[in-house]
Amino acid sequence: MSAPTAPFDPTRVAHLGGRFAPVTEEVDAVDLEVTGSLPRALDGVYLRNGPNPRFTPIGSYLYPLDGDGMVHGVWLSEGRARYRNRFVRTPAMRAEERAGHALWGGLESLITPDADEVGEDLAHSFKPLPDINVVRHAGRLLALAESDCPFKLGPDLDTLGRETFGDRLPAGITAHPKTDPVTGEMAVFCYALEPPYLTWSLLGPDGGVRRGPTAVPGADEPQMIHDMALTERYLVLVLAPAYFDLDAALSGGSLLAWRPERGTRVALIPRDGGPVRWATDEAFWVWHTVNAYDDPAGGGQVVLDYVQWPSLSLGDGDDGGSGGAGRATATAHHGLTRAVLDPAAGTVRRTQLDDSRVEFPRVDDRTLSRPHRWLAVAADSGRGLDLLPGEFDALRWYDVGGSGTSTRRWSAGDLSVGEPVFAPVPGATDAGHGYWLTFATDRTDGSSRLLILDAEDPTQGPVAQIRIPVRVPLGLHGAWLPTEE
Template identity: 75%
Template sequence: MTTRSDGFDPTRVAHLGGRFAPVSEEVDETGLRVEGELPPELDGVYLRNGPNPRFTPIGSYLYPVDGDGMLHSVRLSEGGARYRNRFVRTPALRAEEAAGHALWGGVESLITPGPDEAGPELAHTFKNIPDINVVRHAGRLLALGESDCPFRMSPELETLGKETFGGRLPDGITAHPKTDPATGEMAVFCYALEDPCLTWAMLDRDGRVSRGPTPVAGVDEPVMIHDMALTGRFLVLLLAPAFLDLAAAMRGGSFLDWRPERGTRIALVPRDGGPVCWAHDSAFWSWHTVNAYDTPDGRVVLDYVQWPGPGIGPRPAAPGGAPHGLARAVLDPAAGSVRRELLDDARVELPRVDDRVLTGPHRRTAAAAGSGRTAGLLPGEYDALRWYDVGPAGVTARTWNAGILSVGEPVFAPVPGTADPDEGYWLTFATDRTDATSWLLVLPGADPASGPVARVRIPVRVPLGLHGTWLPTQE
């Protein structure tokens, strides 16, 4: 399969330059420079994944769904820090490294190599792109892509191979699985171009597939779903009208078609396998959820970041569409109804909570934010961090303006043995827009808006990217 490639100029793709520009060097360095003082109670690894093309892309490049995965890790222990980065070496990436150049085009061009270029096993196949997220579950460290098989990584970030969970999840899983901290179970979903277009599955705390791929009844067209949420009773899936159209892509059109007239559907999928509960609303898109939980009266509360459309593909959001910002949806499974409200209209994305409160009420949400003070920031680039406290009196927000730094997703690292959200630290990579140096920032949970208590100098620039995790040593 080879489609359009003429006229593609990677130098004109903004997300291949500046703070997003890929790096090719793999580095392992100890004794990193620290400004301030690293909290001695932080003992573990901060790990982040993100798009990082190994070679100059051909055909097309669409951020954030294209690009090879690269893991960046900072090990913190006894007040010191060590950095390591490694590519996620899929079979396709190994073939490109052997060739010395890109063989596969981006998802919009659908260029695939023949057997003379990539060998008979990889010829005319789609490329695995585990470049979005990284999680650890039941001892497995997994680099995750968009509804595809994850790749298992060693603690030293060497690629061990494709993970199909004993062959029981051969088509892959979401880039955003959710783990129930009470049971240790991990919920996943996978969307596909052919029937069944949407399935869900569960893994137990030991990493065994306790429920195999189960079709979500009522979904008969392929749609893109990036993230999910989990409660004690339900998987929560947002089916925005972002339809996948392979036939259009083969004709030179777009692989993703935004059809706001279709509205957005929300599926509450019972974890016990019962019938799916549906709610329908006007069109909105969400890249990322914050968290969801069940209420005593049987409803479901979902916090998420709302957009008028996905921002990729040829059809922009219609004027007057859903406003952007931090939003809340309250769903009634019995009535099939949903009530949405905007909690804050600030430019925010990449929201996180303390992972220990997932599936239950959360008190604090953190997100990357735009301060409005910096011109020229690209989509996916932020110059502030914002925290929300949710209580009976409503939602209050605090902001730390990062100044000349572009920052990423904030991840919470709790102090061992505590449950208080103030007892811990928020971690994120940041890159200086004036000299391209990168840092790991450590901000205090009790007063994050006061700014970092420590900054760790990373020996290479870390491209702005996506999702990460904190892996405490004692786990």
């Protein structure tokens, strides 16, 4: 096993303790305790994935990228709820379970096991980390990693194996694919440390690969890109100046270098395979997009809503609680932002919608790639609490469908909340008819629950709280999956 360059003390990593502390027990529970009234219209499962090391990490731990995947599920039907959680069991995790301890170090340590520890197939390999998101497409339930192959899960969250899409996408995809709700087509991208540094692909509604990995001209160095957006015409990728530096990492430095002098570029990639258009701007970082759409006013422009940060930082630093994004200074442009992209002129025109500390933005997924009215975020209530990066104590909703932006707020009190996910009422077509779901953890006793808020007036707080039998670590991304007919 290769050796770390410096001692690592996991007890000093904030994201391995408190509300983020990993859990190791896999639990099944039925007839969960419900406070309030569980909407009988909800029939399906809410799933959420997130970093959850199976064993005490060695070498390093870089939140939010490191950590094994654990998917938590709450099934709702006929006013009742049941819960199950399962690790995403990659071959590397199974090898560590046989050994009884961690064998791979975190991303920054580059510790890998030898053949005598894990066999020739896994020796000196990078550990898969499908710990960021979970989606369903064409009947496949996928736990997603940051630019790697996802792992397919069974209906009860058991790991079925690596998904390569019939060997058409052997390098994998990133953690935030986008599905066009009208065509059923799923758009994906993948970045790499070697050429081609950035590729994109399209999957049909049947799950087949319609367009295999296609290199993006102009992406000439390895850069980190976490999320994407989709319109009727384009894939939208924001290339911030976060560059991978393997030489620095091998000599004990940072794996990622922030180079603001390079600026931020936005790639507008035609879904029909036409020439890629670029728009350029000063440097900023984007963890998560809200949505994008072709401007209905015409002119060929693209509207992109997203959460903007002035720079990228990772780990436990005093960095704004954005799930890794840098803390905004008093003069930096940050927060919820709308950009109008002009493919012909190559320009970006940005408008700040809110400068509050927010993250994990979501819309009704039925509006993806088309104009949306409502969006929701996890937010800071402004009470000055000592919250870690990626931790929030409020939810906010923005109505961006009119001439201005209006905001609704709900403070979660003693609860730390995560990403809000929309669950529509079956048969309803408006985003106001449904419910917002999120996991929450009580900061006073560590207990967790699933919150259900009525979208018609979420400021009234949860109409139902479902008690989870184990603590759910604060995590990343999830999905509401209605029961398939």
